Amino acid sequence: xxxxxxxxxxRLGSGIPLVARDxxxxxxxxxxxxxxxxxxxxxxVAGDAGVGKTRLVDELxxxxxxxxxxxxxxxxxxETGLPYLPFAEALSALTDTAGRPALAMLLPKxxxxxxxxxxxxxxxxxxxxxxxxxxxxxGQLQLFDAVLGLLADLSERQxxxxxxxxxxxxxxSTRYLLSFLLSRLRSQRLLVVCTYRADDLHRSHPLxxxxxxxxxxxxxxxxxxxPFNASDARRFVEALSDDxxxxxxxxxxxxxxxxxxxxxxxxxxxxxxxxxxxxALADVxxxxxxxxxxxxxxxxxxxxxRGRRVRHYRLREVAGMTDIAxxxxxxxxxxxHxxxxxxDEVYAFRHALLREAVYGDLLPGERVRLHAAYAHxxxxxxxxxxxxxxxxxxxxxxxxxxxxxxxxxxxxxEAERAGAPAESLRYLExxxxxxxxxxxxxxxxxVDESVLLRRASWVAGTAGQPERAVAFGRSARKAxxxxxxxxxxxxxxxxxxALSTLDGNDQEHDEVMTGAWELMRDRPASATRxxxxxxxxxxxxxQRKYAEAREFAEKAIADGEEAKAPGAVADALGTLxxxxxxxxxxxEARVHFERAIxxxxxxxxxxxxLRAWYYFGLMYYDSGELAEAARVYKQAGxxxxxxxxxxxxxxxxxxxxxxxxxxxxxxxxxxxxxSEPPGMPVSSTVSARLAAAGTHLTVSRGDLAGAERTIxxxxxxxxxDIQIAVITGGTGGELALWRGRPExxxxxxxxxLEWTRELGGPWVLADIRIGATGVAGYAxxxxxxxxxxxxxxxxxxxxxxxxxAEHVRLTAxxxxxxxxxxxxxGRAWLAxxxxxxxxxxxxxxxxxxxxxxxxxxxxxVYEQAxxxxxxxxxxxxxxxxxxAAAQLRQADEVAAGLKAGPLAEAVAACAKRARITLRxxxxxxxxxxxxxxxxxxxxxxxxxxxxxxxxGEELYISEKTVSVHLSRIMAKLGASRRAEAVAIAYDRGxxx
Numbered sequence: 005x006x007x008x009x010x011x012x013x014x015r016l017g018s019g020i021p022l023v024a025r026d027x028x029x030x031x032x033x034x035x036x037x038x039x040x041x042x043x044x045x046x047x048x049v050a051g052d053a054g055v056g057k058t059r060l061v062d063e064l065x066x067x068x069x070x071x072x073x074x075x076x077x078x079x080x081x082x083e084t085g086l087p088y089l090p091f092a093e094a095l096s097a098l099t100d101t102a103g104r105p106a107l108a109m110l111l112p113k114x115x116x117x118x119x120x121x122x123x124x125x126x127x128x129x130x131x132x133x134x135x136x137x138x139x140x141x142x143g144q145l146q147l148f149d150a151v152l153g154l155l156a157d158l159s160e161r162q163x164x165x166x167x168x169x170x171x172x173x174x175x176x177s178t179r180y181l182l183s184f185l186l187s188r189l190r191s192q193r194l195l196v197v198c199t200y201r202a203d204d205l206h207r208s209h210p211l212x213x214x215x216x217x218x219x220x221x222x223x224x225x226x227x228x229x230x231p232f233n234a235s236d237a238r239r240f241v242e243a244l245s246d247d248x249x250x251x252x253x254x255x256x257x258x259x260x261x262x263x264x265x266x267x268x269x270x271x272x273x274x275x276x277x278x279x280x281x282x283x284a285l286a287d288v289x290x291x292x293x294x295x296x297x298x299x300x301x302x303x304x305x306x307x308x309x310r311g312r313r314v315r316h317y318r319l320r321e322v323a324g325m326t327d328i329a330x331x332x333x334x335x336x337x338x339x340x341h342x343x344x345x346x347x348d349e350v351y352a353f354r355h356a357l358l359r360e361a362v363y364g365d366l367l368p369g370e371r372v373r374l375h376a377a378y379a380h381x382x383x384x385x386x387x388x389x390x391x392x393x394x395x396x397x398x399x400x401x402x403x404x405x406x407x408x409x410x411x412x413x414x415x416x417x418e419a420e421r422a423g424a425p426a427e428s429l430r431y432l433e434x435x436x437x438x439x440x441x442x443x444x445x446x447x448x449x450x451v452d453e454s455v456l457l458r459r460a461s462w463v464a465g466t467a468g469q470p471e472r473a474v475a476f477g478r479s480a481r482k483a484x485x486x487x488x489x490x491x492x493x494x495x496x497x498x499x500x501x502a503l504s505t506l507d508g509n510d511q512e513h514d515e516v517m518t519g520a521w522e523l524m525r526d527r528p529a530s531a532t533r534x535x536x537x538x539x540x541x542x543x544x545x546x547q548r549k550y551a552e553a554r555e556f557a558e559k560a561i562a563d564g565e566e567a568k569a570p571g572a573v574a575d576a577l578g579t580l581x582x583x584x585x586x587x588x589x590x591x592e593a594r595v596h597f598e599r600a601i602x603x604x605x606x607x608x609x610x611x612x613x614l615r616a617w618y619y620f621g622l623m624y625y626d627s628g629e630l631a632e633a634a635r636v637y638k639q640a641g642x643x644x645x646x647x648x649x650x651x652x653x654x655x656x657x658x659x660x661x662x663x664x665x666x667x668x669x670x671x672x673x674x675x676x677x678x679s680e681p682p683g684m685p686v687s688s689t690v691s692a693r694l695a696a697a698g699t700h701l702t703v704s705r706g707d708l709a710g711a712e713r714t715i716x717x718x719x720x721x722x723x724x725d726i727q728i729a730v731i732t733g734g735t736g737g738e739l740a741l742w743r744g745r746p747e748x749x750x751x752x753x754x755x756x757l758e759w760t761r762e763l764g765g766p767w768v769l770a771d772i773r774i775g776a777t778g779v780a781g782y783a784x785x786x787x788x789x790x791x792x793x794x795x796x797x798x799x800x801x802x803x804x805x806x807x808x809a810e811h812v813r814l815t816a817x818x819x820x821x822x823x824x825x826x827x828x829x830g831r832a833w834l835a836x837x838x839x840x841x842x843x844x845x846x847x848x849x850x851x852x853x854x855x856x857x858x859x860x861x862x863x864x865v866y867e868q869a870x871x872x873x874x875x876x877x878x879x880x881x882x883x884x885x886x887x888a889a890a891q892l893r894q895a896d897e898v899a900a901g902l903k904a905g906p907l908a909e910a911v912a913a914c915a916k917r918a919r920i921t922l923r924x925x926x927x928x929x930x931x932x933x934x935x936x937x938x939x940x941x942x943x944x945x946x947x948x949x950x951x952x953x954x955x956g957e958e959l960y961i962s963e964k965t966v967s968v969h970l971s972r973i974m975a976k977l978g979a980s981r982r983a984e985a986v987a988i989a990y991d992r993g994x995x996x
Contacts (some may be wrong), residue, residue: 024236026750028227028447032064035225036071044223046190046196048215050172054265057199060229064197070163072158073077074098075167078174079312080356089150090168096621098154106150106648111424136494144177144466148184149648153184155743160618169225170356171200172211176426176467179214189223193817200578202228205458231262240264247380249756264865265355289361296340299325305344307373309398313352314880321379376613384409392418392944396431400438406446409438413451416459425467432460443599454483454491458498465502472503481516489523490532496520497532497539501846505653517543532570534564536644541579545586554583568709571612574603574769578616593623610647614654617643621661628828629861634665641678656690659884660727663697665697667704670865671901676701689728692721696728699735703742704866706905709975711739722759729759730770737777742906743978744992746784750804757811768815769830776837779805788991802844809841830858836871847875847881857891866907869898873911880918896922934976935994942969947986947995 028049035045037142051057063075074097078091086092088846092110106463158164168174168182186196205212218224223485224512237257241248248271250254260267269288271608293304306871307321320330334351337343341353342358379398382391396411416431439453453659457480467475477499500517502503503509521540524533537560544553560576563569577600584593597620609718617640619685641662644655659678666675679698681691696718703709715736722729733756740749761766782805816826816834826834835856842849853875861869872895892915899908915922935943944953954965970982977992979985989995 024232024239028060028229029063029600031227032197035163036068039193039195042191042193044192045192046186046189046220046224047227048224049197049199049227050201050202052263054200054263054355055229055231056264057229058169065165065167071163071165073165077169078178080173087175087419087427088181090178091181094406096942104150104154106146109147144423146648148181150316151181152185152188156192163193166194171198172204177424183214183217185217186224187221195673233262237262237267241267244268244866248391255620287461289358290343290365293362295334298327303333304337305366306374308377312356312359313346315353318381322381334543338441352825358849369499372402378688379404379407381429405438406442409442410448413448420463424465424953429460429463429467430970432456432463436460454480454487454495457483458495461502462500470502470505474506475799479504489527493523493532493536497536500539507950514543523639529563529566531572532565534560534567534569537563538572540578541576545579545582550583550586570603570607571609574600574607574609574612576614577603580620581616582619590623610649610653611652614644614649614658618654618657619783623659625665626827629666630669634669637662637665651690660693660697668864669701670902672701689724692718692728693725696731699732703735703739704904708739708743714737722907726763729756730767730774734774734777737781741781741784744988745978746788747779749781750778753781771815772812772830772833772837775808776833776840778808779837779840782808783840786844791993803843805841809837812837824990828862832864837861850875850876850878852881853878864905865898866902869895870907873914875909877914887916892920893922935973939969939973942966943973943989946982
């Protein structure tokens with residue numbers, strides 16, 4: 005009989021039966037079988053402490069034939085402090101990890117010597133070098149990608165079961181990595197099973213928001229392991245002990261309240277001496293300890309202070325006993341099932357609740373002494389992985405604050421090297437909290453508060469917390485007294501970097517960066533001076549002081565070469581490329597970009613490389629060479645992916661441009677792929693920006709309801725990034741126009757334009773594009789008023805439309821975009837705005853619409869097709885039918901190829917009214933509006949005053965079906981009531 009087919013009252017390795025879990029185990033086995041067929045998934049098993057989560061997962065693993073089982077466990081905070089511990093445990097037994105050097109952050113056996121740039125101070129970790137990690141941690145992203153790639157490779161050979169236990173104790177980096185993996189479950193032969201204590205998740209528990217995110221993923225399922233009911237509890241007790249009297253079995257079952265672990269302990273008490281059963285679990289557990297010898301009780305207490313697990317040599321040394329006495333006490337603990345042997349070196353409490361009970365029973369003084377003993381021991385073994393973090397915990401608990409400070413700083417460095425910025429920040433914050441409490445004489449000599457604050461600012465940025473990065477940077481600036489000019493300049497440079505990631509800090513950014521330069525102006529060449537020169541070059545470029553920016557960039561290159569700071573050189577080369585592009589010196593720009601890319605790649609400064617790739621592609625994008633831009637961004641995106649930096653600062657920018665370029669070129673399938681959400685713990689701004697870019701597709705393809713939800717949600721994210729506002733301001737207006745709600749379109753456009761003005765606009769291209777959409781909205785409003793014969797409303801719409809068109813003209817005339825000229829995109833949208841203006845009083849001017857068609861002819865396939873539709877309407881009004889037919893057929897061909905539903909419907913409706921056949925092999929379409937034939941029937945009867953029941957009787961359908969049709973009609977029209985739907989339909993000419 006195979007393990008998979010054994011009855012569920014089969015015994016596990018612990019000798020405990022698995023009872024009444026057939027349904028839960030069946031769900032897990034079904035998920036594992038599905039994973040074996042190439043449908044990856046995850047199951048999050050929730051339950052109270054002691055309810056049997058581990059036993060259930062062990063049974064699944066025991067019966068998983070032809071499956072690679074990888075398992076790891078999170079430990080309670082302070083036990084080891086190791087980030088990614090469950091993944092390190094799970095992958096430590098693997099031998100084939102070739103080609104994935106980033107795994108060295110998890111598996112020290114793979115580690116290579118740390119890389120350091122010459123001239124950097126000892127306190128600056130490699131991650132702080134310029135060009136290596138902007139405001140998102142490179143190492144962490146590479147590690148995530150390496151773990152995912154390794155699991156995917158393993159799953160190609162055989163089915164993989166990854167188990168992560170006690171997720172409620174997971175560190176932040178482990179939570180991030182888990183989110184990254186689960187969001188990328190597709191066709192791998194992989195099942196991830198996680199367990200966590202549901203009763204431990206208080207309102208502010210950090211796992212709660214992660215669970216909310218994970219449960220929305222299609223591949224993730226939740227399994228709630230509830231306590232046994234009365235019948236199952238009795239079955240469990242009976243299966244565990246055959247010699248207890250029936251009345252004792254009944255009492256144990258009742259007292260256990262369905263908790264398997266509690267029941268086991270109660271059975272042990274009842275079997276031992278038939279005494280009165282305790283009512284609290286802690287009393288039950290402690291009664292077991294109290295019956296041991298004093299030496300065994302001492303060892304149990306010492307072990308509880310270390311955590312759930314403890315190494316043999318460490319427990320022996322801290323216990324302070326002779327070898328014979330220690331071995332005797334340890335054997336007693338194992339024989340009485342308080343401790344279990346995990347391997348030759350490690351002992352663990354049989355259950356976390358047992359450890360918690362023993363630790364909770366310690367007297368305050370006893371607890372402090374034992375923590376001090378562990379701190380003394382760990383201080384002699386700081387070369388061990390995680391020892392510094394553990395020392396920080398034990399030193400703090402034993403009130404040795406100087407030692408806790410030193411260990412916290414060391415633990416921060418270790419966590420950063422492990423690609424765990426969240427944990428690194430936690431230890432830095434602990435060190436900063438301890439700084440003033442520790443006498444100056446006892447503080448470390450190689451670091452001061454200013455350096456700690458600067459490091460905290462950087463690590464907060466890499467951990468995806470830009471606001472805290474700015475706060476730490478500002479605090480570091482206040483602590484500049486006594487600093488050398490180089491150290492002070494590094495503080496200001498760090499603050500300027502943090503400020504540059506958030507909108508609305510331009511003035512402070514300028515002040516800080518200028519202050520750094522004043523400190524470095526008369527200093528000799530150094531890595532710091534080169535970095536400050538590069539920062540000034542970037543700032544001056546943003547301020548459009550291009551000549552000065554070039555001068556600073558060239559000085560940065562000279563200083564960087566002299567000081568042997570290649571990161572600063574590569575960064576300045578990229579800035580020179582941007583300046584060349586602005587001056588229309590594209591050949592020189594290409595040379596500088598390619599040199600920057602090559603230099604950064606040789607150095608390993610991947611973010612500097614991606615920055616150069618991004619602006620290299622932007623040069624082609626702005627000049628209208630979209631095919632070449634697509635080629636560059638393909639290479640850039642591949643490079644970001646292979647280095648694990650798809651969602652780094654510039655990796656994100658590249659991805660968004662991939663969406664836009666391919667959308668404009670008409671490669672909508674590629675654009676859709678590129679707009680898929682990150683599915684990993686990136687900042688909310690990244691997710692929102694990508695979702696905003698994706699609204700181009702959802703609106704144009706006709707997913708109007710989905711687009712409405714997304715755009716409405718993103719309105720709350722406008723404060724995160726101006727690009728979210730300018731994109732969704734435009735697509736939101738387009739969406740409203742397709743839904744026949746021009747009043748909403750002009751409202752959304754006005755909102756977006758006001759937002760750009762508040763942020764110091766105009767944002768030239770954005771204002772022109774959004775403005776063109778707004779003019780189209782006013783033209784539709786005027787047309788609607790004409791249908792209603794409302795002269796006042798028509799006049800108001802025409803006047804407002806002309807005012808907005810004038811705003812667009814002034815913006816185009818006076819605004820200076822990044823490239824110094826309007827560019828092909830700006831000129832095309834200006835032509836569209838002027839053509840829309842001609843629609844305010846009628847069908848429009850054919851010549852203006854022809855100019856708009858020509859303007860988008862450099863590669864914007866969809867926008868050109870939309871202008872052809874409007875051009876055809878203007879031609880029909882001018883009685884130029886043949887020319888109109890040609891434009892409509894070209895627009896229809898593009899709309900059909902792109903599956904652009906709304907445009908296809910609009911073109912077909914125009915052709916139908918003009919009696920033009922769009923395709924030789926197809927008749928003119930009979931139905932081109934938003935409604936199906938049945939929905940049209942329902943709407944017509946509702947408009948005539950029929951009730952739902954009367955409509956159903958006439959159409960021979962149920963009243964419920966009528967209600968469903970009405971709901972769909974109202975959704976399509978954006979109405980909330982029947983009467984409103986009818987009114988909107990009349991306004992849009994959808995009802996006679």
